[in-house]
Amino acid sequence: MASVGQRSWNWKDTGIAAAMLAPSAFILGLFIVYPLGRAVWLGQQRCNAFGDQCRSNGFDQYLDIFTSNEFQSALRATIILTVITVPLGLFLGVGLAVLADKHLRGVGFFRTAFSSTIATSVAVASLMWLFLLQPSVGALANIDWINSLFPVIKDPGLLQDPDTALPSVAMSSVWAGLGFTFILVTASLQGVPRELHEAAAVDGATGTMRFWKITVPLLAPTLIFVVIVLTTRAFQTFGEVDLLTNGGPRPGNSTTTITYFVYGEASVIASDPGLQAGGAVLLFVILLFLSGLQLRGLGRRTDLG
Known part of the structure; x- marks a missing residue:
């Protein structure tokens, strides 16, 4: 007889548990595990120009892709895009949220306006910025005083200049993702x-002190989540690049990110599904590493760590 507090093995309970887990396990395997496994397998293949005759190069192909000049250039562009968009998007989102948190008349209108970009798709946001920045018919490019201050807006255009194309794409990405951070x-x-702010104010703490000593620590878990999401989004940037620059301007391809390198129509590996799968797997590994690094580094300063 089993002692008090112990239960004998019950196959009936095991069967019930397996039956309850089966639908979730099936969906997970079909839509996550199988595609990932197939991508890893396909990433070893090297195909011809038509993508139908492939041969295995083994896992050495992943090293070849990672060390190639094209992938390194795409990785560099992606890192620059991330360095621009994540801090700027976080700063603007937090700043606008703090402003909109004030108990003022009409603040509801500003909350709606600040969060409205979350309902705007990447395609629509990119087309709006294309209308603003296009040198021939763009709204900004045809304002005389702006042209006199920033001639590059008109000639050759912010999206056509290799030095300004990537920051311009970054601005579009920041604007499109601002509503998410704000909300x-x-x-x-x-x-x-x-009550915490009121008590600190009574003790003589200024608004700046209350923000850094009270608000920021309590917001830390949310900020960590936002940083991870913004970083992931930056590394997956595709729509903005495809619509605004098509990976250019050429020949430097200064806006070709890793995602565009993998999926872009003008990419040098567009006709090789093996190299495309290898690049996608490398992107997955990079994002997994960065997410773990952010959770480990930032989580130590919150109650999540």
Whole structure:
């Protein structure tokens, strides 16, 4: 007889548990495990120009892809894009959320305006910025005083100049993702007890001190999540690049990110599914490493670590 507090092995309970897990396991295997495994397998293949005759190069092909000049250039562009978009997007999102958290008349209108970009697709946002920056018919390019201050807007154009194309794409990406950051931070601010700020104010703490000593620590879990999401989004940037620059300007391809390198129509590996799969797997590994690094590094400063 089993002692008190112990249970004998029950195959019936095991069967019930397996039956309950089966639908989730099936969906996970069909849409996550199988595609990932096939991508890893396909990443070893090297195909002809038509993509139908492939041969295995083994896992050495991943090293060949990673060390290639094209992938290194795409990785460099992706890192630059991330360095621009993540801090700027976080700063603007937090700043606007703090401003909109004030109890003022009409603040609801500004909250709606600041969060409206979350309902705008990447395609629509990119076309809006294309309308603004296109040198021949763009709104900014045809304002005289702006042209006199920044001649590059008109000739050759911000999206055509190798030095300004990537920052211009980054601005479009920041604007498109601003609503997401704003909504999350605003929701977190609603959970910060007002009593803490009132007590600190009574003790003589300034607004800046209260923000850094009270608000930021309580927002830290949300900020970590936002940083991870913004980083992932930056590394997966495709729509903005495809619509605004098509990976150019050429021949330097200064806006060819890793995602465009893998999926872009003008990419040098566009006709080789093996190299494309290898690049996608490398992108997955890089994002997995960065997410773990961010959780480990930033999580130590919060109650999540």
